[in-house]
Amino acid sequence: MFTILFFLQVFILRETRKVQKPIDNFIRQRRGSDPYPAFMSVKIRRLQQWALLCLCVLSVLCVRISSLKAQEESLKAWEVQCHDYFEEIIKIQDLRQRLQRGLNTIIENHERGYLTKEKLDITVQMWHNTESGLRTKVTAVYDNAYAEGCFETTN
Secondary structure (H helix, E strand, C coil): CHHHHHHHHHHHHHHHHHHHHHHHHHHHHCCCCCHHHHHHHHHHHHHHHHHHHHHHHHHHHHHHHHHHHHHHHHHHHHHHHHHHHHHHHHHHHHHHHHHHHHHHHHHHHHHCCCCCHHHHHHHHHHHHHHHHHHHHHHHHHHHHHHHHCCCCCCC
16 A cells, blocks of 8 residues: 555656646746646646645555554554463462451351361461462462563553
Protein backbone atom coordinates (compact mmCIF):
# COMPACT_ATOMS: atom_id res chain seq x y z
CA MET A 1 0.00 0.00 0.00
CA PHE A 2 2.76 2.38 0.97
CA THR A 3 4.61 1.63 -2.29
CA ILE A 4 1.55 2.49 -4.35
CA LEU A 5 1.14 5.78 -2.51
CA PHE A 6 4.80 6.57 -3.04
CA PHE A 7 4.56 6.00 -6.80
CA LEU A 8 1.41 8.10 -7.00
CA GLN A 9 3.27 10.93 -5.31
CA VAL A 10 6.15 10.64 -7.77
CA PHE A 11 3.70 10.60 -10.69
CA ILE A 12 1.90 13.72 -9.47
CA LEU A 13 5.20 15.54 -8.95
CA ARG A 14 6.21 14.73 -12.54
CA GLU A 15 2.84 15.84 -13.88
CA THR A 16 3.05 19.09 -11.94
CA ARG A 17 6.07 20.08 -14.01
CA LYS A 18 4.16 19.48 -17.26
CA VAL A 19 1.31 21.75 -16.16
CA GLN A 20 3.74 24.55 -15.37
CA LYS A 21 4.65 24.96 -19.07
CA PRO A 22 1.41 26.69 -20.22
CA ILE A 23 1.56 28.95 -17.18
CA ASP A 24 5.13 30.00 -18.00
CA ASN A 25 4.23 30.56 -21.68
CA PHE A 26 1.30 32.77 -20.75
CA ILE A 27 3.39 34.82 -18.34
CA ARG A 28 6.05 35.36 -21.04
CA GLN A 29 3.56 36.39 -23.76
CA ARG A 30 0.90 38.18 -21.65
CA ARG A 31 -0.61 40.16 -24.50
CA GLY A 32 -2.60 38.64 -27.24
CA SER A 33 -2.66 35.08 -25.95
CA ASP A 34 -5.67 33.21 -24.68
CA PRO A 35 -5.62 33.11 -20.85
CA TYR A 36 -7.87 30.05 -20.65
CA PRO A 37 -5.10 27.40 -21.02
CA ALA A 38 -3.02 29.15 -18.36
CA PHE A 39 -6.08 29.50 -16.12
CA MET A 40 -6.88 25.78 -16.43
CA SER A 41 -3.24 24.90 -15.90
CA VAL A 42 -3.26 26.84 -12.64
CA LYS A 43 -6.41 24.99 -11.57
CA ILE A 44 -4.88 21.63 -12.51
CA ARG A 45 -1.67 22.50 -10.72
CA ARG A 46 -3.55 23.43 -7.54
CA LEU A 47 -5.53 20.20 -7.75
CA GLN A 48 -2.32 18.22 -8.17
CA GLN A 49 -0.73 19.97 -5.21
CA TRP A 50 -3.73 19.17 -3.01
CA ALA A 51 -3.72 15.57 -4.23
CA LEU A 52 -0.02 15.35 -3.44
CA LEU A 53 -0.61 16.74 0.03
CA CYS A 54 -3.46 14.27 0.61
CA LEU A 55 -1.28 11.39 -0.56
CA CYS A 56 1.51 12.45 1.78
CA VAL A 57 -0.91 12.56 4.71
CA LEU A 58 -2.32 9.19 3.68
CA SER A 59 1.20 7.73 3.52
CA VAL A 60 1.99 8.97 7.00
CA LEU A 61 -1.27 7.50 8.30
CA CYS A 62 -0.52 4.15 6.66
CA VAL A 63 2.89 4.00 8.28
CA ARG A 64 1.40 4.98 11.64
CA ILE A 65 -1.37 2.39 11.40
CA SER A 66 1.06 -0.39 10.49
CA SER A 67 3.30 0.50 13.43
CA LEU A 68 0.27 0.54 15.76
CA LYS A 69 -0.77 -2.90 14.50
CA ALA A 70 2.70 -4.24 15.19
CA GLN A 71 2.59 -2.78 18.71
CA GLU A 72 -0.87 -4.26 19.26
CA GLU A 73 0.29 -7.74 18.20
CA SER A 74 3.29 -7.62 20.51
CA LEU A 75 1.04 -6.35 23.31
CA LYS A 76 -1.37 -9.25 22.76
CA ALA A 77 1.48 -11.75 23.03
CA TRP A 78 2.62 -10.03 26.22
CA GLU A 79 -0.92 -10.08 27.63
CA VAL A 80 -1.33 -13.81 26.96
CA GLN A 81 1.97 -14.65 28.63
CA CYS A 82 1.29 -12.42 31.64
CA HIS A 83 -2.30 -13.64 31.91
CA ASP A 84 -0.98 -17.19 32.32
CA TYR A 85 1.38 -16.05 35.07
CA PHE A 86 -1.38 -14.13 36.85
CA GLU A 87 -3.77 -17.10 36.71
CA GLU A 88 -1.15 -19.43 38.15
CA ILE A 89 -0.31 -16.96 40.94
CA ILE A 90 -3.99 -16.57 41.84
CA LYS A 91 -4.51 -20.34 41.80
CA ILE A 92 -1.55 -20.99 44.10
CA GLN A 93 -2.43 -18.14 46.46
CA ASP A 94 -6.03 -19.37 46.66
CA LEU A 95 -4.81 -22.87 47.56
CA ARG A 96 -2.50 -21.42 50.22
CA GLN A 97 -5.38 -19.43 51.68
CA ARG A 98 -7.67 -22.49 51.81
CA LEU A 99 -4.96 -24.57 53.47
CA GLN A 100 -4.40 -21.78 56.03
CA ARG A 101 -8.14 -21.71 56.83
CA GLY A 102 -8.12 -25.50 57.21
CA LEU A 103 -5.17 -25.30 59.59
CA ASN A 104 -6.93 -22.61 61.62
CA THR A 105 -9.98 -24.88 61.92
CA ILE A 106 -7.79 -27.77 63.08
CA ILE A 107 -6.11 -25.54 65.68
CA GLU A 108 -9.53 -24.44 66.95
CA ASN A 109 -10.58 -28.10 67.20
CA HIS A 110 -7.44 -28.83 69.22
CA GLU A 111 -8.18 -25.90 71.54
CA ARG A 112 -11.71 -27.26 72.09
CA GLY A 113 -10.27 -30.65 72.93
CA TYR A 114 -11.50 -32.51 69.83
CA LEU A 115 -7.95 -33.24 68.57
CA THR A 116 -4.88 -34.65 70.37
CA LYS A 117 -1.53 -32.87 70.49
CA GLU A 118 0.14 -35.60 68.38
CA LYS A 119 -2.42 -35.32 65.56
CA LEU A 120 -2.13 -31.52 65.67
CA ASP A 121 1.67 -31.72 65.41
CA ILE A 122 1.47 -34.11 62.44
CA THR A 123 -1.08 -31.87 60.72
CA VAL A 124 0.94 -28.70 61.36
CA GLN A 125 4.08 -30.41 60.03
CA MET A 126 2.23 -31.51 56.86
CA TRP A 127 0.78 -28.00 56.45
CA HIS A 128 4.23 -26.43 56.95
CA ASN A 129 5.83 -28.68 54.31
CA THR A 130 3.00 -28.01 51.84
CA GLU A 131 3.03 -24.27 52.55
CA SER A 132 6.81 -24.10 52.04
CA GLY A 133 6.52 -25.86 48.69
CA LEU A 134 3.68 -23.60 47.54
CA ARG A 135 5.53 -20.48 48.70
CA THR A 136 8.60 -21.54 46.72
CA LYS A 137 6.46 -22.28 43.68
CA VAL A 138 4.58 -18.96 43.76
CA THR A 139 7.83 -17.06 44.33
CA ALA A 140 9.27 -18.66 41.19
CA VAL A 141 6.16 -17.68 39.20
CA TYR A 142 6.40 -14.12 40.53
CA ASP A 143 10.09 -13.99 39.56
CA ASN A 144 9.27 -15.17 36.03
CA ALA A 145 6.45 -12.64 35.73
CA TYR A 146 8.73 -9.82 36.89
CA ALA A 147 11.41 -10.95 34.43
CA GLU A 148 8.84 -10.82 31.60
CA GLY A 149 7.83 -7.29 32.65
CA CYS A 150 4.29 -8.24 33.67
CA PHE A 151 4.26 -5.95 36.68
CA GLU A 152 5.53 -2.86 34.86
CA THR A 153 2.91 -0.14 34.57
CA THR A 154 4.40 1.43 31.40
CA ASN A 155 3.30 -1.39 29.06
